Amino acid sequence: MREAPSGRLARERRYRPAMWVAALATTMVACGTAEAPQPDTDTATPPGATLPDATSPGATWPGETWPVSTPEAEGFDGQAIDALVADLEGGAYGLVDAFLLIRNGRAVADHRFTHDYDSIFAVHGGEPGMYNYNDPDWHPYYRDTGLHSLQSVTKSVTSAALGIAVDEGFIPGVDSPAYAWFGSYEPYTTDARKDATTLEDFLTMRSGIDWLTEGGYDNAVHSTVELEASDAWIRYVLERPTDTVPGRVFEYNDGVSVLLGKIVREATGQRVDDWARERLFEPIGIDEFHWKITPDGEADTEGGLYLATHDLARIGYLFLRGGEWDGRQVVSREWVEASTAPVVSDVNPDPDQEIGYGYQWWITAQEAGETRIFAGNGYGGQYVMVSPEHDIVVVLNGWDIRSEADLSTWRALQDRIIPALVGDLD
Numbered sequence: 001m002r003e004a005p006s007g008r009l010a011r012e013r014r015y016r017p018a019m020w021v022a023a024l025a026t027t028m029v030a031c032g033t034a035e036a037p038q039p040d041t042d043t044a045t046p047p048g049a050t051l052p053d054a055t056s057p058g059a060t061w062p063g064e065t066w067p068v069s070t071p072e073a074e075g076f077d078g079q080a081i082d083a084l085v086a087d088l089e090g091g092a093y094g095l096v097d098a099f100l101l102i103r104n105g106r107a108v109a110d111h112r113f114t115h116d117y118d119s120i121f122a123v124h125g126g127e128p129g130m131y132n133y134n135d136p137d138w139h140p141y142y143r144d145t146g147l148h149s150l151q152s153v154t155k156s157v158t159s160a161a162l163g164i165a166v167d168e169g170f171i172p173g174v175d176s177p178a179y180a181w182f183g184s185y186e187p188y189t190t191d192a193r194k195d196a197t198t199l200e201d202f203l204t205m206r207s208g209i210d211w212l213t214e215g216g217y218d219n220a221v222h223s224t225v226e227l228e229a230s231d232a233w234i235r236y237v238l239e240r241p242t243d244t245v246p247g248r249v250f251e252y253n254d255g256v257s258v259l260l261g262k263i264v265r266e267a268t269g270q271r272v273d274d275w276a277r278e279r280l281f282e283p284i285g286i287d288e289f290h291w292k293i294t295p296d297g298e299a300d301t302e303g304g305l306y307l308a309t310h311d312l313a314r315i316g317y318l319f320l321r322g323g324e325w326d327g328r329q330v331v332s333r334e335w336v337e338a339s340t341a342p343v344v345s346d347v348n349p350d351p352d353q354e355i356g357y358g359y360q361w362w363i364t365a366q367e368a369g370e371t372r373i374f375a376g377n378g379y380g381g382q383y384v385m386v387s388p389e390h391d392i393v394v395v396l397n398g399w400d401i402r403s404e405a406d407l408s409t410w411r412a413l414q415d416r417i418i419p420a421l422v423g424d425l426d
Contacts (some may be wrong), residue, residue, distance in 0.1 A: 048337035048358070049371040049388040051322040060105030061326040062285065062317075066310060069106035071420075080420035081109055084412065089113050092407045094400030095120075096381060097140055097148065098309040101417065102317060102393040112309075117399070133401055140380065140399035142290045147306035148397040151378030154305040155257045157315060159203060159360035161276040162264050163335035168279075170267040174200035174338070174359075178207075178259070179238075181266040188238040197246040199263070202256045203359040204343045208246035209237070211253040224254045224302075231295045233258050250344045250357060254302040257360065258294075261301030273299040284318055284325045286311045303378065309395050316384040316393040319374075335359075340374040340386075342366050365414060373413060385413045390421060 052059070060067055071078040081101070088096045088111070101109035121134040132138040140149050150157070165171045178197045182188070193208060201207050212223045220226075223240065230236040237255035244251070261272045268275050273291040281289060289311070292304030299305075307315075318324075319340065323331035342356025342363040356363030358374065364385070365373035375385040381398025394417060396409045 048339070048341035049374060049386070051333070051336065051388050052320065052391055053322075059321065062105065062314070064285065066102065066107040066110075066313070067105065068110075069103075069108050071101075071108045074103040074106060074108045075421050075423060076103070076108065076417075077420045077422050080416070084416045084420070085109060085111055087407065092405065093409050093412070094381060094398060094403050094405030096396060096398040096400070096409065098395070098397040100309050100313050100395040102313055102395075104391050105317065115399075140397065142306045145288075145290075145306075146308045147288065147290050148309060148312075149378075149380070149382070149399075150305045150307055150312065150376075151303045151380055151382050152254075152257075153312070153376035153378040153382045153384060154301060154303050155260075155360040156376030156384070157276065157280075157305055157307075158257060158261055158264075158272060158301040159339055160315065160319075160331055160335075161272055161280050162203075162260055163331050163339065163359070164279045165264055165267050165275070167332045167335060171199070171263065174198060174203065178202045178263070181263045182234070182238055182259075185235055185238050188235065189242075191242045193242045193246060200343070200359075201246045202260055202263075203339075204357055205250050205252050205256060206247050206344065207251075207253060207256045208242045208244045208249070209240045209251075209253055209256065210243035211240065211251055211255060213252075227255055227258070233294045233296050234262050234298070250347050257302040258298075258300075260360075261299055262296075265298060271297075271299055272301055280330065281311075283328055283330045284314045286314055309397055312384050312397075313393050313395045315376075316386045316395065320386050320388055320391070320393055340371050342369065342371060345369070364410070377410070381409050383409060387413060387418065390418060392417065 071081040085099065087093060088099050095115055096113055097115065098113065099109060099111045100107060117136045117140070121136065137143050138149075141147060142149070162171070166173060175198050177195065178199045178201060179194050197207060212221060214222070227233055227236050237259055240255065264270075264272045264275055270278070281287075286307065288308065290306040292300040294300050318330060319336050322333040323329055323336040324333070339359035339361050340363065341358050343359070344357040346354045347357055348355035354366055356366055356371075362375045362377050363371050363373070364375050365371075372389060373385060373387050375383055377383055379401070381396060381400045383394065383396045385394040386392070392413070394413050396412065398409065
């Protein structure tokens with residue numbers, strides 16, 4: 001695939017932080033609800049989702065395309081799903097580009113909504129804007145293809161790629177020292193607390209790194225803004241000071257996800273986009289993608305991946321099926337369960353809804369410490385949501401970066417889709 005231009009202009013055009021998720025997480029931390037216990041290697045990871053048996057006779061696998069069914073045939077109230085689609089198309093959820101609903105491995109709703117982004121962007125002056133948000137060459141689709149910006153859903157995919165490296169023995173495990181992979185960058189710190197930081201601390205956003213988020217992304221000293229203006233992303237993150245004990249406090253941090261991608265490179269000898277193509281994408285039928293490259297020459301693992309809507313659903317379905325794909329164990333079931341466990345049990349200041357965090361996955365619904373729904377979420381309305389209990393995968397893509405929508409796509413699965421189920425299937 002054609003790479004983006006190099007130099008400062010390219011950085012301005014290509015790199016963007018996950019504003020919505022980062023703002024949410026920053027609020028959570030500011031409210032003091034993101035405490036999590038110091039990791040203990042003798043303590044088991046909390047239970048993840050109860051995953052269906054991938055080898056059961058009812059398991060269905062897509063070929064080049066997803067098998068098609070109807071809402072009614074898969075146990076939904078068809079009128080309720082139609083009403084949701086009408087709301088998505090009508091703008092109640094903001095600028096939604098695509099909606100795909102998979103149940104039992106079959107597409108029961110598959111819609112793409114067309115928006116005139118040239119005109120929408122022109123309203124804001126016609127300039128590319130920060131991170132090229134207003135340039136239709138880059139957002140929401142990559143250069144007139146069907147590849148949609150995933151923003152911070154990239155983090156969840158990167159975690160899966162890293163998990164495969166753990167499965168195959170390239171990385172010792174999540175209790176191993178995270179900074180051990182960056183010896184070639186020394187000296188970059190004098191803080192001994194970094195020596196005790198584990199890979200799991202990185203994965204669960206408890207790195208202890210001081211990551212400034214005050215003032216949002218209009219603030220020139222916001223850490224992600226500084227990161228993306230830098231010519232040396234890895235070193236920028238490594239040189240950030242530590243302000244809390246690693247493993248204790250959840251603080252959403254784009255830079256840590258950048259380091260995770262570099263760890264895959266150091267461990268396997270392959271850049272993460274090449275590693276993911278070989279070990280993750282091709283085994284599950286993903287043939288096309290675009291992954292932005294940073295000034296360091298690494299794949300942008302904090303938000304630079306583009307996938308087609310149907311292919312993002314493959315990632316969700318792989319995790320729904322415990323890492324297995326049509327008889328092949330692509331990612332170990334153990335990694336999937338650990339990734340989707342609420343390792344950080346609650347990062348949400350709202351007492352009425354717990355939101356947990358696993359290995360770069362959000363836990364959007366849980367009960368007694370067990371995951372009910374997990375999701376990859378990204379700025380602008382990018383979601384892959386998985387309900388193992390109901391055998392459901394939902395993908396939503398959008399580019400709702402300016403409006404205040406009446407309804408939240410974040411809640412679509414809980415509030416509209418699961419309630420539309422009318423009974424168990426035989």
